Amino acid sequence: MSATDPIAHSAFSDPRSGTEHFIAVSPPPGGTFEEQVSHLDETYKAAANALGLGPETAIFRRLFLSDIMNQAPFLSDTELACGLPDNPVAVSIVQQPPLRGAKISMLAYHIESPTPMTKTRLSEKHIVMAKNGLRHLWSTRLCTGSDHGSRSVGSQTHQVFDDLIGALRRQGGTLRDNCMRTWIYLKDVDVFYQGMVDGRSELFVRNGMNGDTHYIASTGIEGACAHRHDLVGMDAYSVFGLAPKQVSHLNDFDHLCPTEDYNVTFERGTRIAYAERSQYFISGTASIDRYGQVVHPGDVMRQLERALDNIDALLLSGGARLEDMKYLIVYLRDPSDYTRVKTYLDTHYPNLPMFIVKGAICRPEWLVEAEGVAVARGARPDLPMF
Structure with a gap:
């Protein structure tokens, strides 16, 4: 655009x-x-x-x-x-x-x-779409609705996830087995990110997720909901009815380290494979190397190139490429970098739906982060269709 x-x-x-x-x-x-x-x-x-x-x-x-x-x-x-x-x-x-x-x-x-497709509103925040024997749960605007400032970011993180867990449970599912993707918004990421990470890690352990199982593809980024005292908001996507072999997680350890190496708990990407296509949910990805270090500090353009290289490596690990991305969201810490970043993206990806928004990333040294969804052709007749 x-x-x-x-x-x-x-x-x-x-x-x-x-x-x-x-x-x-x-x-x-x-x-x-x-x-x-x-x-x-x-x-x-x-x-x-x-x-x-x-x-x-x-x-x-x-x-x-x-x-x-x-x-x-x-x-x-x-x-x-x-x-x-x-x-x-x-x-x-x-x-x-x-x-x-x-x-x-x-x-x-x-x-x-x-084929027939139905949509059902379960509540103000949860909608289910049913298609080909699967149920897709979209959960949006999850927050505490806080009208006072007494709750910590950790307790708000638990409350927001508990809302999602309750919706999953009512559909016969669990956070571990059914949630594919989360987007977590923090009112001041420089201040509150660590509290969210700690609260999420505690909650994941409580729900059977650790380094030996798996986590959830996610973006943790600066953003805000409409309630003055909410520190945390979240959107999520979950699926019911997938076979275990349909879901895999993406990484390329020549490019990026496991997230646990710097004490955070999320997957860098999740692939859902169907008979005729695979969907790739790419988490927020920055200019990071296989040792967990920030690459190109102070240089937004080289950080952007590295972030996109990392996304390409993640996609390649699951049989896709950056050309298979269907949209890209780019978060910038400093709005004054917009023109250069936009010119680069328009030149290299002229037909890709794209958003460039102001959103500080979890480490101040990271000037830019990108995420999105890719869809690529599949040939797995042993799997159900989307």
């Missing part, structure tokens, strides 16, 4: 199981927030119509906001944020200011399916 393009689109299609669509939308800078939301909504609906995507194909949306405390109340009753009563959509809303100048940007995920 160039500086003048309001929309970008990528897709993966198979006639037997359907098409996954990834759509990036951003209004032009200028005007009020309400005007930008209206422009985004009109552009999005026009693009979906041009692609032949009915409202029933919408599964997930993430709205990146510049000032969530003031902007979330306006969004609260809109179709963008709520979906429709008979057409639920999982909607994430996070303060991570878009750096192309708009007050709002949006990532939308749609599925066209030749």
Whole structure:
């Protein structure tokens, strides 16, 4: 999505199981927030119509906001944020200011399916999509809703995960067996990251996860929900009905060390294999080497190149390449780096839906981090289809 393009689109299609669509939308800078939301909504609906995507194909949306405390109340009753009563959509809303100048940007995920697909709202924060014998749980805007500042970041981390664990349990699942991906947002990552890491590690042990089992692909990044005293927010994606051999975790120890080497507990990436495709959920990835050290301190462009090389190595370990990415989210600590980073990405990945947002990374020395989803062709007839 160039500086003048309001929309970008990528897709993966198979006639037997359907098409996954990834759509990036951003209004032009200028005007009020309400005007930008209206422009985004009109552009999005026009693009979906041009692609032949009915409202029933919408599964997930993430709205990146510049000032969530003031902007979330306006969004609260809109179709963008709520979906429709008979057409639920999982909607994430996070303060991570878009750096192309708009007050709002949006990532939308749609599925066209030749086989029956249903969507059910389990609660305000949890939506299940059922397709081909699998249930996909999208959990968004998980937070404590705190109206006072007395709870620690560790206790808030436990409460947010307990909400997810409860939803998984009610569907007959567990955090260890069914959760594939989390996005964790911290109000001040420089201050509160370690408390979240400690709380998450304790919770993982309690739920049967350690270095001998596996963790969960994740991004832990600066961001905020709409509640003044919430320090932690989270989105998550879980799947019910997968066979154990369908899920594997990605790493390349020539490029990156195990996360446990620097006392954090997450997977660098997760692959879900189906008969005709594989999906790759790439965690937040920075300029790190196989010893766990920051590479190219102080140089955002070389850090960006190393982060993308690391993503390519992770994908290659699972049989894909960077060219299979369907969207990319790039987090910048310093907004003044935006123009150089955007020029580089436009030059090297001109057709990839992309978001560049303000979000400090867990180590101050890391100036940039990237994440996203890839989908690549598969040939595993022994596995079920997506």
